[in-house]
Amino acid sequence: MISERMKPLVNNNSAIRMMFEEGKRLTAIYGKENVFDFSLGNPSIPAPIEVNKAIHKVIDEESTFLLHGYMNNAGFEDVRHAVADFVNEQHGTDFDENNIIMTVGAAGALNVILKTIINPNDEVITFAPYFLEYNTYVKNYDGILKAISPDTKTFQPNLEEFEKSITKNTKAIIINSPNNPTGVVYSEDTIKAISKILHNKQIEYNSKIVIIADEPYRELAYDNVFVPYIPNYYDNTIVCYSYSKSLSLPGDRIGYMVIPNKLYENDKVFTAAAIANRTLGFVNAPSLIQRVLKHTLRNTSDIYSYDKNRKKLYEELTSYGFECVKPEGAFYLFMKSPIADEKVFCESAKKYNILMVSGSSFECAGFVRIAYCVAYETIERALPMFKKLADEYGLQGCDSK
Amino acid sequence: MISERMKPLVNNNSAIRMMFEEGKRLTAIYGKENVFDFSLGNPSIPAPIEVNKAIHKVIDEESTFLLHGYMNNAGFEDVRHAVADFVNEQHGTDFDENNIIMTVGAAGALNVILKTIINPNDEVITFAPYFLEYNTYVKNYDGILKAISPDTKTFQPNLEEFEKSITKNTKAIIINSPNNPTGVVYSEDTIKAISKILHNKQIEYNSKIVIIADEPYRELAYDNVFVPYIPNYYDNTIVCYSYSKSLSLPGDRIGYMVIPNKLYENDKVFTAAAIANRTLGFVNAPSLIQRVLKHTLRNTSDIYSYDKNRKKLYEELTSYGFECVKPEGAFYLFMKSPIADEKVFCESAKKYNILMVSGSSFECAGFVRIAYCVAYETIERALPMFKKLADEYGLQGCDSK
Numbered sequence: 056m057i058s059e060r061m062k063p064l065v066n067n068n069s070a071i072r073m074m075f076e077e078g079k080r081l082t083a084i085y086g087k088e089n090v091f092d093f094s095l096g097n098p099s100i101p102a103p104i105e106v107n108k109a110i111h112k113v114i115d116e117e118s119t120f121l122l123h124g125y126m127n128n129a130g131f132e133d134v135r136h137a138v139a140d141f142v143n144e145q146h147g148t149d150f151d152e153n154n155i156i157m158t159v160g161a162a163g164a165l166n167v168i169l170k171t172i173i174n175p176n177d178e179v180i181t182f183a184p185y186f187l188e189y190n191t192y193v194k195n196y197d198g199i200l201k202a203i204s205p206d207t208k209t210f211q212p213n214l215e216e217f218e219k220s221i222t223k224n225t226k227a228i229i230i231n232s233p234n235n236p237t238g239v240v241y242s243e244d245t246i247k248a249i250s251k252i253l254h255n256k257q258i259e260y261n262s263k264i265v266i267i268a269d270e271p272y273r274e275l276a277y278d279n280v281f282v283p284y285i286p287n288y289y290d291n292t293i294v295c296y297s298y299s300k301s302l303s304l305p306g307d308r309i310g311y312m313v314i315p316n317k318l319y320e321n322d323k324v325f326t327a328a329a330i331a332n333r334t335l336g337f338v339n340a341p342s343l344i345q346r347v348l349k350h351t352l353r354n355t356s357d358i359y360s361y362d363k364n365r366k367k368l369y370e371e372l373t374s375y376g377f378e379c380v381k382p383e384g385a386f387y388l389f390m391k392s393p394i395a396d397e398k399v400f401c402e403s404a405k406k407y408n409i410l411m412v413s414g415s416s417f418e419c420a421g422f423v424r425i426a427y428c429v430a431y432e433t434i435e436r437a438l439p440m441f442k443k444l445a446d447e448y449g450l451q452g453c454d455s456k
Numbered sequence: 457m458i459s460e461r462m463k464p465l466v467n468n469n470s471a472i473r474m475m476f477e478e479g480k481r482l483t484a485i486y487g488k489e490n491v492f493d494f495s496l497g498n499p500s501i502p503a504p505i506e507v508n509k510a511i512h513k514v515i516d517e518e519s520t521f522l523l524h525g526y527m528n529n530a531g532f533e534d535v536r537h538a539v540a541d542f543v544n545e546q547h548g549t550d551f552d553e554n555n556i557i558m559t560v561g562a563a564g565a566l567n568v569i570l571k572t573i574i575n576p577n578d579e580v581i582t583f584a585p586y587f588l589e590y591n592t593y594v595k596n597y598d599g600i601l602k603a604i605s606p607d608t609k610t611f612q613p614n615l616e617e618f619e620k621s622i623t624k625n626t627k628a629i630i631i632n633s634p635n636n637p638t639g640v641v642y643s644e645d646t647i648k649a650i651s652k653i654l655h656n657k658q659i660e661y662n663s664k665i666v667i668i669a670d671e672p673y674r675e676l677a678y679d680n681v682f683v684p685y686i687p688n689y690y691d692n693t694i695v696c697y698s699y700s701k702s703l704s705l706p707g708d709r710i711g712y713m714v715i716p717n718k719l720y721e722n723d724k725v726f727t728a729a730a731i732a733n734r735t736l737g738f739v740n741a742p743s744l745i746q747r748v749l750k751h752t753l754r755n756t757s758d759i760y761s762y763d764k765n766r767k768k769l770y771e772e773l774t775s776y777g778f779e780c781v782k783p784e785g786a787f788y789l790f791m792k793s794p795i796a797d798e799k800v801f802c803e804s805a806k807k808y809n810i811l812m813v814s815g816s817s818f819e820c821a822g823f824v825r826i827a828y829c830v831a832y833e834t835i836e837r838a839l840p841m842f843k844k845l846a847d848e849y850g851l852q853g854c855d856s857k
Binding site: 056057058059060064065068097099101102105107110111114118119122123124125126145159162163164166171172173187191194195197256263264280293302303305306307308318319320323324325326327330331333334335336337338341342343344379411 | 457458459460461462465466469498499502503507508511512515517520521523525526527552560562564565566567569571572573574575589592593596597648664666704705706708709718719721724725728729731732734735736737738739740741742744745792
């Protein structure tokens, strides 16, 4: 009954399910407070209070047809205008409503733009480690995803390999910074270098290569790190943004896509993307939360909480002798496994009720992802367990020096 | 820049846009109250007051993580359970939460189920006239949509042609009753006959053929007409439901899919459909409106208003000499064009500021669709114009007999 294309996804899903079941099993035995589940990238801090206030407000003040009715497939014009204004303030751009399409989150935006520009066998490049769902999204439109192997020292993109990998069939590059799973922010030098390479390759192949900037973690950046806004560096850029993390609204499915005027054939891309939004079955981004957004664009969740978790976890884990690049964004820490096979390491961690995701799930073996979007208390209680895990592997921490 | 698959959709879109622009042009000249736009299938009656009340309620009472957080890709378990209970009450079924997947409207549900079961070159059959977007949905997954030609006397499916059209490659039948664009409800005899044909064909080809029941108009049925619930007649049925019309919530993008236990490999289909919901980029149906639904399942918009429009329009138009099958559901009336080329007829109607959609847009030339989801006053003001249109074509109405 199941289509051939879905079969591998169903098989693959059982791994995620097993992790989830393992969490439930451990919780049943040891109690919720003694299980340290760092496996899920699910916001642990609530939506800012302004969101629910704005919902009450729009329900009381706006017409039911506006709140619940159809609008242009691109979204409400006034909401798109407000989003454009705010992006302009943040990044010195000059967008207006004709550059913004409201979408069903960043996942919706990515599918819409891939449908819009990808022909069968077109190549899409991304940098490992990466969110493996990109494979599925690209395959949905019969494209081919090529992953550039990681620079495991810095987790900045490996630019030499990147340059060599671009062919006449390369249609798009997906860039995800701040990055899932490393927490690394790609530096301005990196973005400039990528832009230059693409600029030259476009000339060499007489082609157009689009950067798709997947930016659900843009607002989650710490230590005043600069997160370059890619449309300011490279013309053929499309930004896919989500409010899932910045406003802790993952269930509401709300985001947007930026299609700058400088993008080649931007008018046609805008029209086609709005149609793709309809024909893929999204039709439009949910109407009520669009209306709400207009009032909460300047809010974010309490990102300080994530930062506190990040600092504590990074300091302690490295003091135990674990190695990892200091994350500057998102809510992930990508730790080196003390042994080559990180899956075995993940299994060992389960003895201490610690759940982490294997780096192989992001095409980067030898590492594990720790999602620190959890309560601070969970981190505090988990740390002695991490210490035991470090001891088990004979790591030499600062304490033992 | 635009993918080859999107190009025809972009070209096709200009026709819809032209109709929209024509409405704007006429409104600018004659004023809104003198333009009779029957071209859009957009609910004209507000969402029931219970919807906004329930929004206030859940915002005040439920946790922000529940309202705005991720849940299972299939939707909230309690909401799915409540939906199942209500469907059981209505139709004597025995569904539970494991038979329901919440979706981004019926458009989302259709895309998810087609992704789940369609292999390239699988055939999907539907009955003309039909919502042409089905073509796009089926093509999204490289299936082939075959339309059975209409029985223009009754607009019940042409079963003889249907039976002959089924091949070993037939994977699904899309049934849309109450129907867009005819307003006809497929009778119990029709559904029984279709079920019997499919039953036999499944044996003949040793295949599984799924009925996809696209039911956004189920609640919009008049004169106590019986709308057969297809899972009660045919095991391999999947229902795609939407609250866009029944609760006037088209912008909120909320619906569900029913995967009955009797469906072949129902467990696998459920799992695969939940995954497809994620991987197509929907991820889950919008969370807040799911929470709201639990409180408003038993409400509908003021469907009486549509019924009033229907009766008035049908009585008057037929009295002027126009011919059409009396619609029993949805909010459409499918009228025979007095001349073979209904596009010319539509152009004539524009002289009287009447906008209708050509039947060719539903693969049924010689007819026009009148969407009567408009204010009653619009109908009252439009009728003298329809009378002039009838006179122009020399129709012999009851008045002139």
